[in-house]
Amino acid sequence: MNRIQDTRQTPIEMTTAESPAIPKTDIRVRALAREDSIDALTSLLHRAYRAQVGMGLNPLAGRQPVDVTRRRATSGECFVACDGRGEMVGTVLLNEHEDARFPDLFLLPDVAHFSLLAVEPDLQGAGVGGLLLDAITERARRLGFARLACSMAEPDTQLGDFYLRRGYEIVEYWQWPYTNYRSAILCKAI
Numbered sequence: 001m002n003r004i005q006d007t008r009q010t011p012i013e014m015t016t017a018e019s020p021a022i023p024k025t026d027i028r029v030r031a032l033a034r035e036d037s038i039d040a041l042t043s044l045l046h047r048a049y050r051a052q053v054g055m056g057l058n059p060l061a062g063r064q065p066v067d068v069t070r071r072r073a074t075s076g077e078c079f080v081a082c083d084g085r086g087e088m089v090g091t092v093l094l095n096e097h098e099d100a101r102f103p104d105l106f107l108l109p110d111v112a113h114f115s116l117l118a119v120e121p122d123l124q125g126a127g128v129g130g131l132l133l134d135a136i137t138e139r140a141r142r143l144g145f146a147r148l149a150c151s152m153a154e155p156d157t158q159l160g161d162f163y164l165r166r167g168y169e170i171v172e173y174w175q176w177p178y179t180n181y182r183s184a185i186l187c188k189a190i
């Protein structure tokens with residue numbers, strides 16, 4: 001059984017004002033709230049992961065039904081990025097609990113991990129993904145973790161470059177039971 005984090009602690013909030021990378025759009029990162037639409041979150045994930053699906057990959061986030069999004073999002077600390085109108089335009093999940101076996105790295109006590117990082121396709125490249133990573137990095141630090149890890153589709157080399165530019169290193173490779181590709185497990189000191 002994998003570790004479950006306490007999600008009831010005060011969540012971190014971050015706004016564009018704190019992140020110089022974000023520009024024109026007024027984006028705010030906050031914890032997923034009970035009132036947020038899981039349907040909308042699921043649709044956002046499907047849209048964001050469509051490019052990977054177009055590469056012949058089958059990430060769970062690109063096809064999971066609403067009840068799976070709900071189960072996954074509530075198993076860890078889910079954050080959403082919202083635009084000035086309050087619409088969800090991005091998300092990330094810190095310390096998801098899964099029944100599937102975890103890579104060894106995720107089980108180390110000083111390592112937090114994230115999943116479901118996704119940004120609305122029209123807004124990609126504007127810094128929202130960076131803002132979400134900043135928010136969970138800060139949250140993981142506050143929880144006492146020294147490293148942050150994630151799993152990504154190895155064939156998506158552009159995505160790999162995105163992480164390498166942010167200081168992540170590939171530590172191992174992993175085959176999840178529900179994907180048709182090998183994943184790279186990345187990690188960074190925080």
Ligand SMILES: CC(C)(COP(=O)(O)OP(=O)(O)OC[C@H]1O[C@@H](n2cnc3c(N)ncnc32)[C@H](O)[C@@H]1OP(=O)(O)O)[C@@H](O)C(=O)NCCC(=O)NCCS
Pocket residue numbers: 048049052116117118119120123124125126127128129130131150151152153159161162165
């Ligand atoms: C990965 C992802 C979350 C990044 O979000 P983002 O908001 O585009 O991230 P940022 O804008 O902070 O950074 C994107 C980088 O690509 C560059 N970029 C330029 N044009 C871009 C475009 N049209 N689309 C995406 N990135 C672009 C940005 O300049 C930036 O470069 P940098 O790494 O030197 O900072 C987003 O692309 C996404 O949702 N991808 C699909 C889902 C996915 O693969 N998730 C990760 C699973 S492990």
